Amino acid sequence: MKLTVVGGGSTYTPELIDGFARLRDTLPVEELVLVDPAADRLELVGGLARRIFARQGHPGTITTTADLDAGVAGADAVLLQLRVGGQAARQQDETWPLECGCVGQETTGAGGLAKALRTVPVVLDIAERVRRANPDAWIIDFTNPVGIVTRALLHAGHRAVGLCNVAIGLQRKFAALLDVAPHEVHLDHVGLNHLTWETGVRLGGPGGEDVLPGLLAEHGGAIAEDLRLPRPLLDRLGVVPSYYLRYYYAHDQVVSELREGPSRAAQVAAMERELLTMYGDPELAEKPALLAQRGGAYYSEAAVDLAAALLGGGGSPYQVVNTLNRGTLPFLPDDAVIEVQAAVDANGAVPLPAAPLDPLYAGLVANVTAYEELALDAALRGGRERVFRALLAHPLIGQYAYAETLTDQLIAHNREHLAWA
Structure with missing residues (x-):
């Protein structure tokens, strides 16, 4: 091999x-x-x-x-x-x-x-x-x-x-908190890369007991501290967001921190x-x-x-990967790429069926998926207007004045890497 x-x-x-x-x-x-x-x-x-x-x-x-x-x-x-x-x-x-x-x-x-x-x-x-x-x-x-x-x-x-290593990192953290082996923890992990939530934590596999409510009740403080999000927010959500969600849920606070430190x-x-x-x-x-x-x-x-799974030599049968949606999240196009639990073997990755996603999360997923479609178009075909459209569509930007300024800055800082600029 x-x-x-x-x-x-x-x-x-x-x-x-x-x-x-x-x-x-x-x-x-x-x-x-x-x-x-x-x-x-x-x-x-x-x-x-x-x-x-x-x-x-x-x-x-x-x-x-x-x-x-x-x-x-x-x-x-x-x-x-x-x-x-x-x-x-x-x-x-x-x-x-x-x-x-x-x-x-x-x-x-x-x-x-x-x-x-x-x-x-x-x-x-x-x-x-x-x-x-x-x-x-x-x-x-x-x-x-x-x-x-x-x-x-x-x-x-x-x-x-x-x-991505986000899911396996959370799996390892949850396993330690539950005092079980990592392979015993199966995550109901759903969303897009760097925009995911753990909507369930199951023992033993996809159909196992969901211990997330007890995990949050007993260890919510430690989990919130790792995510740098307030414990009451996790209690209200009832799920564990990826730490990248902090850029959305605490945007202005993060910007302030980034301006202050190295x-x-x-x-x-x-x-x-x-x-x-x-x-x-x-x-x-x-x-x-x-x-x-x-x-x-x-x-x-x-x-x-x-x-190991893709090459047919072993590996876990279920893994969190980025692959085509193919109807898993029905509000997204089939050719969108989502990050979910999938069955993986030598034929590739097939997403496991997912429970309906709460509108609180589905709306953001749909928004960022639309941005990613525009971003890929800009990456493949270039042009200032395509860059502007992608930035305008991003939920962390959205305002046309910001999108205009950021478009010019992006091109200026990356001109040597952009064949069309």
């Missing part, structure tokens, strides 16, 4: 390598290729990756290359974890929207649109090259904004599934410099503790589980 990681020079990669090493019985990788144009980073990450495999006794080989076509040749699955423009572009995404009093964030609002415009054309080019190399290869997308990128891949006919991009950039120094230590043969602060917790477990 050959797997390729595009964006293999990311500081995330040792988390993924550690998962491949620990879970080799679930996903027996024989050859792993890390692809990245940044040769200096790739050398450091690749060296640590090989040492992790050696320390844990994994028999697979790890190679590194800047040649995408060589890297994906013969791959059974390709994982995408790239960041077009690097942390410098992320810093801009998190900064200029604040000038209009709008959230500055790399996947939500105007910053998220900027990232989509930079990313979708690059990902589609990579996917076409993967298809030429092996039309049966699966593409697992961890590249943000996952919902829009996965929608682009699926609309272009690629064998693709989107992956950006997440600046924090991550500093962390990455320290991590890369650590990775260069020839004695280091495990992922450092600092990596847990980088983000992407449990990404490796989720990626292994998904790849």
